[in-house]
Amino acid sequence: MKIEKASVSDAEEILSLQKLAYRSEAEIYNDFSIEPLVQTLEQLQNQFDDHTVLKAVIDDIIIGSARASEQEGTCYIGKLMVHPDHQNKGIGKMLMNAIENLFPKCRYELFTGSKSGKNIALYEKFGYNTFHEREMTSDFSLVYLEKKKQL
Secondary structure (H helix, E strand, C coil), rough: EEEECCHHHHHHHHHHHHHHHHHHHHHHHHHCCCCCHHHCCCHHHHHCCCEEEEEECCCEEEEEEEEEEEEECCCEEEEEEHHHHCCCCCCHHHHHHHHHHHHHEEEEEEECCCCHHHHHHHHHHHCCCEEEEEEEEEEEEEEEEECCCCC
């Protein structure tokens, strides 16, 4: 397995993986209109202009991906995903480490849904701490986590 920068030519395969990987999130919230499931190919292709997109590849098949962009000293991490058949094998951790290595002098920030306990626990294991919760609806919040830059 290797982790490398993705190119816009990978967008279609990454979008297919994204729609598969985020189904479990949609099921938690009983909402299949979440952004990862409705993002278009064009929207994803446009993200290559201002995001670093990584891919985890086994035998020329993308089985994981993550995106990041840096603004004013903060690296915003998003769309960390691993194919359901390849989860719990350390691939997510390798993708996170790769992003942090690409943006070594940054503070890191990401978010997930408040009911996504598995994701929150995973991010905490990576050294991230909750610093904000934003209520979206009466039964749904986004949890923002950060990891401060190492001194």
